[in-house]
Amino acid sequence: MLLIRSLASLVLIALVVLFPSSVRADYQQAFSNYSAQYSQYRTVYSQFTVARSAYQTYRTLAAQNTAITSFRKVLQTRNALVSAYYDLLQEKLNTTPSVDPLDISAFGEINNNTKLWLKENNDKIAGSASIEDLNSVSSEFAQRYPQMLIDSKQTIGRVLLAQGTYLDNRLSYVTLEVKNFLTVLAQDNDVTILERGILQAQTKHDLYTQKHDQERQYFFPTDTYRLDNLDLLQGQQIAIAANQYLSESANYLLELIKNVTD
Amino acid sequence: MFKFLSRSQKEPVQQTPVAQKLAPTVTVPSSKTIYFLIGLLVVLILAALAGIILGTSLILRYQKQTLPPPPAPIEASPSAVPSGIKKYASDSAVLKVKEDVRTLQSEISSMDYFQTEISPPVIDSNIQIQ
Numbered sequence: 001m002l003l004i005r006s007l008a009s010l011v012l013i014a015l016v017v018l019f020p021s022s023v024r025a026d027y028q029q030a031f032s033n034y035s036a037q038y039s040q041y042r043t044v045y046s047q048f049t050v051a052r053s054a055y056q057t058y059r060t061l062a063a064q065n066t067a068i069t070s071f072r073k074v075l076q077t078r079n080a081l082v083s084a085y086y087d088l089l090q091e092k093l094n095t096t097p098s099v100d101p102l103d104i105s106a107f108g109e110i111n112n113n114t115k116l117w118l119k120e121n122n123d124k125i126a127g128s129a130s131i132e133d134l135n136s137v138s139s140e141f142a143q144r145y146p147q148m149l150i151d152s153k154q155t156i157g158r159v160l161l162a163q164g165t166y167l168d169n170r171l172s173y174v175t176l177e178v179k180n181f182l183t184v185l186a187q188d189n190d191v192t193i194l195e196r197g198i199l200q201a202q203t204k205h206d207l208y209t210q211k212h213d214q215e216r217q218y219f220f221p222t223d224t225y226r227l228d229n230l231d232l233l234q235g236q237q238i239a240i241a242a243n244q245y246l247s248e249s250a251n252y253l254l255e256l257i258k259n260v261t262d
Numbered sequence: 263m264f265k266f267l268s269r270s271q272k273e274p275v276q277q278t279p280v281a282q283k284l285a286p287t288v289t290v291p292s293s294k295t296i297y298f299l300i301g302l303l304v305v306l307i308l309a310a311l312a313g314i315i316l317g318t319s320l321i322l323r324y325q326k327q328t329l330p331p332p333p334a335p336i337e338a339s340p341s342a343v344p345s346g347i348k349k350y351a352s353d354s355a356v357l358k359v360k361e362d363v364r365t366l367q368s369e370i371s372s373m374d375y376f377q378t379e380i381s382p383p384v385i386d387s388n389i390q391i392q
Contacts, residue, residue, distance in 0.1 A: 041385065048389070071391060078385055078389070082385075085382065088380055089380055092377075134391070135390050138389045139390075141387065142387045142388035149382060152381075152382040153382075155380070156380060159377060159380070160375065160377070163373055167366070170366050171366060173362075174359065174362050174363050174366055177362060178363075181355070181356060181359060185350070188346055189346045189347050191347070194347075236375045243370055243373060246370050247367065247370045250363055250370065254360070254363045254364065257356065257359060257360045257363060258360075260347050261350075261351045261352075262351075
């Protein structure tokens with residue numbers, strides 16, 4: 001199983017590296033599909049509310065049949081929307097740099113399990129003949145939905161963490177470039193003042209690392225009960241604060257270079 | 263009774279020697295004494311004022327002695343960046359590093375924190391017909 005996962009990861013990395021345009025196209029395709037499903041859901045839901053209102057008002061057999069048909073359709077459309085949304089999240093992870101391949105495959109399993117559950121739910125919808133049966137099937141979705149929200153928020157958190165890691169790697173590369181340059185300068189000049197800029201940049205980088213770890217702890221806490229109160233906005237604010245330190249570190253490097261070029 | 267009254271009107275009361283000693287005597291000071299007292303009062307007031315002024319000046323002088331000296335004015339230090347590095351100002355490698363840092367800054371500032379494309383859809387999670 002581990003070998004298969006490793007091979008799958010290698011293939012995925014190769015696809016991302018060798019065929020970036022095709023991977024982006026997959027994401028765009030997933031987004032288009034999701035957008036279409038979302039639009040269809042809104043349309044079907046508004047039709048359902050009309051049918052429900054008519055049934056609740058007139059309570060005729062015809063209104064009941066129309067309500068049941070509309071009810072069945074909106075539940076199936078909702079499931080299709082959620083399925084498309086999970087595919088979108090999968091493609092987002094596939095196309096985001098610095099996402100761990102293990103995380104991509106882990107979400108792949110979550111995606112597959114969710115689709116299996118949605119298929120079972122669709123089968124129950126198709127087999128429901130009364131409003132009460134459809135209410136029961138819909139309630140099952142409502143019980144499952146909080147976990148779907150957690151999956152969504154954690155995936156967004158993983159994207160933010162990966163983007164931060166990518167920028168951090170870029171900063172480390174640029175910092176190394178500047179250090180190499182200072183080494184050349186130091187052969188003929190006293191670069192003590194310039195080296196202070198490097199120290200200040202590194203201090204800000206250390207602060208970024210701490211904030212990045214805090215962000216990771218927030219989106220993926222060891223105490224899973226905290227996931228019930230996972231606030232996406234709060235996690236995003238931690239990410240913003242972390243990247244602010246990256247920005248300040250880059251500023252110190254730029255000021256250092258400007259002492260030479262300006 | 264009439265004999266008692268008539269006696270008090272006709273004959274002055276003679277004080278005993280003890281009563282004479284106990285009786286208060288009122289003496290009016292002379293003008294010289296008054297002037298002396300006034301002058302003494304003025305001198306005392308002036309002395310008090312002089313004491314207050316002297317004491318205040320002593321306190322201030324002591325405080326001046328204990329206050330730290332004012333800080334030396336801050337002068338701009340001459341540029342510590344060695345002038346010899348300016349020869350690298352147009353070096354292609356240095357300019358590349360500068361461009362890399364600027365590109366990184368741009369990437370950091372343009373990062374999408376809210377990921378609106380992958381935000382969860384707004385749906386009715388518990389659709390029911392009552």
